[in-house]
Amino acid sequence: MNRRQLLAGAAAGASALALPWAARAQQAITLNGAVQFNDDHVFTRALVRFEELVKQYYTAAPVNFILHKNSSLGLEKQYFEYMSAGRGAVDYGIVSPAHMSTFSRAAPFVDAPFLFTGLPQWNMVLDQDLFAPVATEIERRARVALIGYAGGGVRNIFANKRITDMAGLRGLKVRVQGAPIWSRTFQAAGMSPSVIAYNEVYNGIQNNVIEAGENEAAGVEAMRFYEVAPNLIMTQHAITIRPICFSSQTLARLPAPLQEAVRRAGKEAGTFGRQAESTEDGQKIAELERVGRLRQIEFTERAELKRAVDPVMVAYAREVDAETIFNRINAITV
DSSP: OOOHHHHHHHHHHHEEEEEGGGGGTTSEEEEEEEEETTTTSHHHHHHHHHHHHHHHHHOOOOOEEEEEEETTTTTHHHHHHHHHHHHSSEEEEEGGGGTTTTOOOTGGGGGGGGSSSSSHHHHHHHHTTTHHHHHHHHHHHEEEOOOOOOEEEEEEEEEESSSOOOHTTTOOEEEOOHHHHHHHHHHHTTOOOEEEOOOGHHHHHHSSOSEEEEEEEEHHTTTTTGGGEEEEEEEEEEEEEEEEEEEHHHHHHSHHHHHHHHHHHHHHHHHHHHHHHHHHHHHHHHHHHHTSSOOOEEOOTTOOOOOOHHHHHHHHHHHTTHHHHHHHHHHHHO
């Protein structure tokens, strides 16, 4: 089945959702999800858990979930656009905050580098819902609800050469996410960042267009980046936050008890995803190293790296009106 057929089927599901609830009381509701990865990836498993929980919490009528995997409906940027349009092509998915910057200048701040001191602080920030103002703005402007927070992978630089210090990073041609904060911080550290599509990173390194990328272990494993960049430079520069998103327009067309089930399931599926990814992250790296696919390279000047980017983070928080959030995060000591 090609992409056009998939989108046509999704549109048919959206038409069914547009009917008054009383008119479709006996027919199944169809919800379309999308993910870039296969069955084994933690993002896919989090969305499957979301489906299971919705069905557990809502039993008044059948709800069919169709999860389109392996980038069959494009990439996360497209998923967010589909959800914002509200036509049913994609009703739910996991999307990097970097792809939400059109609707909220502060969105990329949620996933900015060097924002957290470690996993304990990261968990406390999410438990206290410190990003609620950003989520509210995104739902108002993009018409996409952030119903849960997955993520938990610690991001490092994978490169085609061994790097141990700041001198080694100087001039490194590295792929970064599209949000400006990523280019600014990596430039401040002396690197030469480039924004290219996620699915072009492998070929980019293979063809010497770039020398490196940055990702958590799940992404390095799933995209087989270790084949072209087997050196994992342990910069530990970010901890991922990946919101579980749901189209607000789709949500509004659902019966109230199902809306409640979706929001409850999203929050719990996000917790499931965070626990799974943060637990498995180190295990994946260790296993890839054990079988000779990856080499962990200690980065000996992480404190110097953070000092280089701190002024950029302070200025960025002020620029996107996230100073209050930034200060509240920094006030959490673990």
